[in-house]
Amino acid sequence: MNVADQRAVEAFPELGHLIALRNLGWRFLPPLVRNGQPVEVDGFWxxxxxxxxxxxxxxxxEVLGLRMTGDDPPSLVWEKTSSLIEVVQWLLTLPPPGDRLTPNLTRATAPALWTPPRPLV
Incomplete structure (x- = not known):
């Protein structure tokens, strides 16, 4: 863990769980910021x-964990909402896709992307 990570964990111990995911190869998007304050962090594997x-x-x-298929549009096959600690533990213990114990029934399909209407000219 680098110095910046150590300082972040000292200030907010829960961040250690996101750092652990990052160190396992998870990628994170830049945090969503409102009024100069981060309000949401999203990551994926x-x-x-x-x-x-x-x-x-x-x-x-207030944490959401999901598994989606690689289809277009993706299908949602697993979803959990809970604390950061619990969602990270569930994600880390979720069997890989294709494993016989992996959830694979579609729970929902992602909606198509919204396209803004063309201006009337």
């Missing part, structure tokens, strides 16, 4: 077959 595990953190007690 992409499996070789295109499945994607996702974490969205708004607060240490």
């Amino acid at each position: 992409e499996w070789p077959d295109g499945h994607r595990d996702v974490i969205g953190v708004r607060f240490s007690s």
Whole structure:
């Protein structure tokens, strides 16, 4: 853990769980910032077959974990909401796609991207 990580964990111990994911190869998007304050952190792990595990953190007690297929549009096959510690533990223990114990029933399909209407000219 580098000095910046150590300082972050000293200030906010829960960040250690996100740092652990990052150190395992998870990628994180730049945090969503409002009024100069970070309000959401989103990260993902992409499996070789295109499945994607996702974490969205708004607060240490408001965290969403997902697994989506690599289809277009992706299908949601696993979802948990809980604390940061619990969601990270679930994500780390979720069997890889294709394993016989992996959830694979579609729970939902992601909506198509919204396209803004063309201006009337």
